[in-house]
Amino acid sequence: MIRRLLLIAALVMAPLAVMPAAPAQAHQQKIAISTLMVNPRTGALELVHQVPVHDAEHALRRQGVKVADIIGSEASREAFARYVTRRFLLEIDGAAVTPDYVGSEISGGSLMIYQEIAAPAPGAQITVNSQILTDVWVRQENRVNIGRGTGLVTLLFSADSGPQSATLAR
Template sequence: MLRRLVLMLALVLAPLAGGAALAHQQKIAISTVSVNPRTGMIEIVHQVPVHDAEHALRQQGVRLPDIVGSAKSREDFARYVTTRFMLEVNGVAVTPAYVGSEISGGSLMVYQEAPGPDGEASVRVNSQILTDVWARQENRVNLGRGADVTTFIFTGGEPPREGVLTR
């Protein structure tokens, strides 16, 4: 009887445990690139699940990364993110300045900015964040704001994509 009860409990709880395990490695990063109409600056926001960020730091040799509790771990990962995202504006490579990072929910948010175009601009983007850690990593880049958004999806080794960014 007890064995049967334990088996039933295990069968009921198994799907919950599987979902929790999957939640730890989402293997998706989302970046948003838009022009702030007030400042005219290109603003870039990268959103990466905290667990994925910590796993990437371990892959880079950081012994006990703690994105939530350690500003150093956050900064280490933010530096990594800035090297894995490419931006060109009107055919010119742009190196966005690092603005900062913060934890929001279960994600690490990394902020960058660059001088914006005077009007409409042709931009090329490529997000290879975490593609060196997981072959199945998928990165989404949302270009624009409001109802005028173009979304690109990148996996490891894919070439940059081109779109239009307006003020």
């Protein structure tokens, strides 16, 4: 009797064990994470934006790109990187700055976009407005981490958020 129950359970569970995980990842995650920290080796303030690939492709299609392929097309990656740099606004001590675009890459299921500027002085006031994908989804949430270690500050943004500030600790 127990053997029969175990056999039935194994037959029921077997299809679940071989189902691919990819379809679960195809849904929009509606979250982007940006990190701003000073690289002590280069003396630069580095910005890293992490956006799920599927969300990035969906945003490109909403902008009229017919074949949005973040993984297979460098042109799609660069188009989305340009979008991110327009939707992420940065001020240091009250002055608007435009970080230099460094590049992008795929890491796991995310598109990573890199920017940098010369590092401001310790204690600088960093003001950010992260509106990445908020024009695509009202429920989009963007997290911006400023600093590192015990000096880390996390700011949260949504479609109706305005600029927020934090002091840059090193």
